[in-house]
Amino acid sequence: MTEGRQSEAKRRLAQTMKAAVLVISAMALLGGIVTGCAKNASAPGGATNPGGAPGTETASAAEPLGDYVIMAWQSIGMKCTSDNDKYFSFHTPGNDFFAQVIKRGDPPVLVTDGIKLTYEAPENHNEPSKTINFWNYAKITLKKDIAPNTGKTGMAAEKGDFSLDKAKKAWTAIGIPVSPYNDDGKVDAYPMFTVRATDTANGKLLAETKMSAPVSGELGCYICHGGTPNRDGVGLSDATARDILADHDKNVGTNLLAEAEAGRPQYCLDCHGANNVSAPGKPDVLSMSAALHGKHAQYMQNGSIETCGLCHPSSAKGQVYCERDVHRGFGMDCMNCHGTLPEHAASVLMKQKDLPAAQKSLERLKPYLPEGFTEAKPRENWINQPDCLSCHTKDHTKASTKTTSYNQWITEKSHLFRFEKADNGDMMCAACHGSPHAIYPASEALGYSEINYQPETYQGFAGPIGANGHCTVCHLSEPADKNYHHKNQDQVFLPPQFANDPK
Numbered sequence: 001m002t003e004g005r006q007s008e009a010k011r012r013l014a015q016t017m018k019a020a021v022l023v024i025s026a027m028a029l030l031g032g033i034v035t036g037c038a039k040n041a042s043a044p045g046g047a048t049n050p051g052g053a054p055g056t057e058t059a060s061a062a063e064p065l066g067d068y069v070i071m072a073w074q075s076i077g078m079k080c081t082s083d084n085d086k087y088f089s090f091h092t093p094g095n096d097f098f099a100q101v102i103k104r105g106d107p108p109v110l111v112t113d114g115i116k117l118t119y120e121a122p123e124n125h126n127e128p129s130k131t132i133n134f135w136n137y138a139k140i141t142l143k144k145d146i147a148p149n150t151g152k153t154g155m156a157a158e159k160g161d162f163s164l165d166k167a168k169k170a171w172t173a174i175g176i177p178v179s180p181y182n183d184d185g186k187v188d189a190y191p192m193f194t195v196r197a198t199d200t201a202n203g204k205l206l207a208e209t210k211m212s213a214p215v216s217g218e219l220g221c222y223i224c225h226g227g228t229p230n231r232d233g234v235g236l237s238d239a240t241a242r243d244i245l246a247d248h249d250k251n252v253g254t255n256l257l258a259e260a261e262a263g264r265p266q267y268c269l270d271c272h273g274a275n276n277v278s279a280p281g282k283p284d285v286l287s288m289s290a291a292l293h294g295k296h297a298q299y300m301q302n303g304s305i306e307t308c309g310l311c312h313p314s315s316a317k318g319q320v321y322c323e324r325d326v327h328r329g330f331g332m333d334c335m336n337c338h339g340t341l342p343e344h345a346a347s348v349l350m351k352q353k354d355l356p357a358a359q360k361s362l363e364r365l366k367p368y369l370p371e372g373f374t375e376a377k378p379r380e381n382w383i384n385q386p387d388c389l390s391c392h393t394k395d396h397t398k399a400s401t402k403t404t405s406y407n408q409w410i411t412e413k414s415h416l417f418r419f420e421k422a423d424n425g426d427m428m429c430a431a432c433h434g435s436p437h438a439i440y441p442a443s444e445a446l447g448y449s450e451i452n453y454q455p456e457t458y459q460g461f462a463g464p465i466g467a468n469g470h471c472t473v474c475h476l477s478e479p480a481d482k483n484y485h486h487k488n489q490d491q492v493f494l495p496p497q498f499a500n501d502p503k
Helices: 003-019 134-141 239-254 256-261 288-296 305-309 334-338 341-350 356-368 429-433 451-458
Strands: 069-074 095-102 115-118 158-161 163-165 170-176 191-201 207-210
Touching: 069 191, 069 207, 069 429, 069 451, 095 158, 095 191, 095 207, 095 429, 134 305, 158 170, 163 256, 170 341, 191 288, 239 288, 305 334, 334 451
Parallel strands: none
Antiparallel strands: 069 095, 095 170, 115 158, 115 191, 163 170, 191 207
């Protein structure tokens, strides 16, 4: 950046930080979430005490349940995507859906045979090619022809079938292209997809539910790189994209801007690895996570959620919250799990500390790391991440809202929360708790009132499915072992108030 642009960037940063400070909830005593099967179990479809502590009355009520129920969720709570690949491609469209189908009974049974599971987009969310230009450039950036409104894996945007993952006993639909806008171009970051289970023998509908497919194109690049968002505060404009490439060329010695203007945009992950999409990158180049966080942490040192919100969709003045789950409702934020931006950057840089680029960034970060900070534990991007038991104990007891999981990473991709199973049985954790960053109950701020659709429909309140005596979502009667899936399921769940939501 030139001196003038750095000054302007700092001025905008100060304005953004001042205008968008969140009010943090003081509900520290409520820190934690467990799925419960308490003694006051309701009848199937009933909800005499739908939410909160036993004896608490609420106005909501569950709908009658049939013989089958579907738990469906997105693997991550917010899929980020770019709406403009004209100059470079980095966040390509592709949402991943998971589902488990349960035949209700004593005991309930996970259904993996004799059914067909399908998804269908909402009526005005069928043609993402109208609002994002990924397909115009995929032949160049990904070196393959991809039909409009079809994902990299061949999944269609409008409707399609799930496939069975036998190892997980779950159904998956990987790489569905979803736009952060509806087909009319209006920002719609939480489109509600319909998921249906039918009997393959006779085509009979067994169960149906809805699930949100969170997706955001909210990028803060323009704050420092100039230009404006494409529309409604969302998207990557040509002017911003050009400046990003100009800076890359200046700092690294590449020729990306000239290549893009000649009609040859690049795919960032060809050089910068990213484990979330199995992109190996080049061994002598920083991963995408290390490069972006390592560089930008030198300019955005403040340790607050608004620092994260300058790039990620988590700003109080934005259209979308990346992290909108129960933890946020209890007054927690990004730093509780990931550390401050400089800490987060240091951890991914340490994984590649032998590279000169990593050594330079780590040296520049030293003044911005917390007092007494020694050394970050090396972290493999998208694999070594926080886990529930980084804060909650192995007995699944409640945790303090003041705790942090920084430097307490899991080591295996298969143990990520979004892939993990309960301690006993084959239920995946997210089936009852919801997606990472959208764990039940999720905030309904900004108008996305259907994000808690499944728990509200199945048990009458927005909380972990099965909590506070609602085992009968899957069981026909109260089970004898109330802590079967994991310990302490019979703890009372008290929903948070989300006092830090924008009013």
